[in-house]
Amino acid sequence: MTKIPNVYNAEPIPEAALEAVTQLLSSADLFRYTAPENAPVSLLEQEFAEMMGTKFALAVSSCSAALFLSLKALDLPREARVLIPAFTFAAVPSAVVHAECIPVLVECNDNYRINMDDFAAKLPDADAVLISHMRGHTSDMDAIMALCDAAGIPVVEDAAHSLGTTWNGRKIGTIGKIGCFSFQSYKMINAGEGGILITDDADLVARAIIMSGAYEHMWTKHAIPTEAMERWQNLLPLYNLRLSNLSAAIIRPQLPELARRVRDGLRNHDHVAARLNTSPNLDVPAPLSAEKRAPDSIQFNLVDMNDEQVDAFAKLTAERGMKVQIFGKSVDNARAFWNWQFLGDTPELPTTRTMLMRACDVRLPARLTVEECDVIADIILGAAQSVASQSAA
């Protein structure tokens, strides 16, 4: 019988990383700006930009750092209002606060995507928009870009969980002015920590390069027009959010693995989704029609269950060895907006709150086999059925 998989275990790092790391340990050349050229971080930036089809990439210490630098690069005034979805990870409003801006939370629907009516209503008072494609669920980028372009409001994409996702064939992260990605261990490419931002705008990336910690003339080691860099020389603070060569050496050999991981992740997700959708008590929302996803987890809603049944479902899955997290039910969940108390008074957002009280989260990494996915689906389906039949009796 197939064992219950540990969904937090990572896939082994490709062997090529070992050689690159060994070389770095013997040269001890860990700082990205020491070598005159071809430092692993610089090579990563070139390879990532090429893979995404963008002009520029800047590798940094995390996706949160990339989000923060993106907002700083936009040169927003202090206390600028930045729209973010109310369903996201606490790091996103935190990046906005870090950039001395004010996050304005927008309602999300029970398909986990931005509610466009609330978005359109809040846009007139906004200075920038940060679209977090939470858990890789893409909001309606056509509608968002049309509204933002008409209003002249810049869009940053938090694509931390969307590497490999496309929208009408376009890569997510290339639709807004800047796209940000994460190399934290629970994302498609795992370096423990790390992030990268991409853009076609030379001035934006020039500003981000300096603020990331390219002091003095370190920027000469970036492939970027000199005029753009000279415009900002000595005018910007240095936040020192650089990536280490060690991390880049671990990331680079994983780039060729991405297509396979995306393919297997989607296979696993769609297999489990089809099975869960056979239950009257479980609903996996469909992707939007323009969207081709790259999931490494699955989200589904509990349907026609009262609070007690929801609690019983969570308890049963845990007892049976596959803990299902219900975003709004698990204590201190960093994805439940009412726990972002660092914002002061969090707003009342009934649509998002209702969704979070029924939305479940299960990791489904690409490395799982279909048999292992079936074990997970069996536990979830079995628990839903037990809870439904108990309360019917």
Ligand SMILES: *Cc1c(COP(=O)(O)O)cnc(C)c1O
């Ligand atoms: C993981 C994640 C982040 C934060 O990424 P870090 O690299 O850990 O800073 C931000 N947004 C979303 C949607 C994420 O999934």
